[in-house]
Amino acid sequence: MRNIQTTGNKSLLAGVSAKAGTSTLRYNPRRARVLAAGALLLALAAAPAFAHGEVAVDAGPNPLADSVRQANARFSDVAVALSEGYAPIPCVSGTDGGAMGIHYVNAKLIEDEAIDIAHPEAVMYEPGPDGKRTLIAVEYITTKGPAELDGHLFSFTNAPNRYGLPAFYELHVWAWRPNPTGTFSDMNPNASCDAVAAGTN
Secondary structure, eight states: OOOEEEESSOOSSTTTTOOOOOOOSOOOHHHHHHHHHHHHHHHHHHOOOOOTTOOOOOSSOOHHHHHHHHHTGGGGSHHHHHHTTOEEOOEEEETTSOEEEEEEEOHHHHHTOOOOTTSOSEEEEEEOTTSOEEEEEEEEEESSSSOEETTEEOEEEOSSOTTOOOSEEEEEEOSSSOOTTOTTOSOBTTOOOHHHHTTOO
16 A cells, blocks of 8 residues: 655545555556556656646546546635535645645545545645645545446455545546546646645645
8 A cells, every 4th residue: 555644634534535546457567567668758758847736637638537627627716615515634645756635525425425527525636835725636435336437447445444434446537737647546746745744734
């Protein structure tokens, strides 16, 4: 399981989405090296550089990310997330770089076990030095599975787990911030919790 760091002292379902998924695919070292090299070359050739806090979209077509962005544009204002029952948990950073940001989690949506593209269980923001929250991603969470959304399989976390939750499935969608490790990866090297770590939360 990936090591994570959390910054801040707020807590609601603490760490519910600070996790790494599991895979049932068979590992082929030679194929993995070839794919990794190809992905690196493509990323270096095509990925633009983005400063933290800048909102941007992946260059390639991604129907699910496009649908998520359209269905959840209202969350660009964090006040909307608060008004809909979302509450923040501490900013989550990877120990080897990158972050998930601050998750605003809706506990009632987790409890209802349904997946609705326009009502994600968590909305993710990058904190800025001025206290502003920039919308970067959403996360869908359910205890029913195997789960999928528009053909994309969720990652599975068994119970017992560090979050005190029953076994659950989750899918991150980086709809507003390019992620060189993948639109549906947990951590994003283009996201940061630095503003919170600097004491400006």
